[in-house]
Amino acid sequence: MKQSEIKELSVAELQEKLSEIKKSYSDLKMAHAVSPLENPIQLRSIRRDVARIATELTKRDLK
DSSP states (O other): OOHHHHHHSOHHHHHHHHHHHHHHHHHHHHHHHHSOOSOTHHHHHHHHHHHHHHHHHHHHHHO
16 A cells, blocks of 8 residues: 555544454464465565554644
């Protein structure tokens, strides 16, 4: 998810998206622990998406 896409979403949408992405991250992480993923770079990209969304939420809270 790109930063420009994140900026367009509302706070409620961002919180919903954050919980959704965190769940998919934990599912992928568990799957990777059991057997190697075909594309382990997915873990990094999802983790960075979580950070982007969390950062945007923090920015909006400070305003």
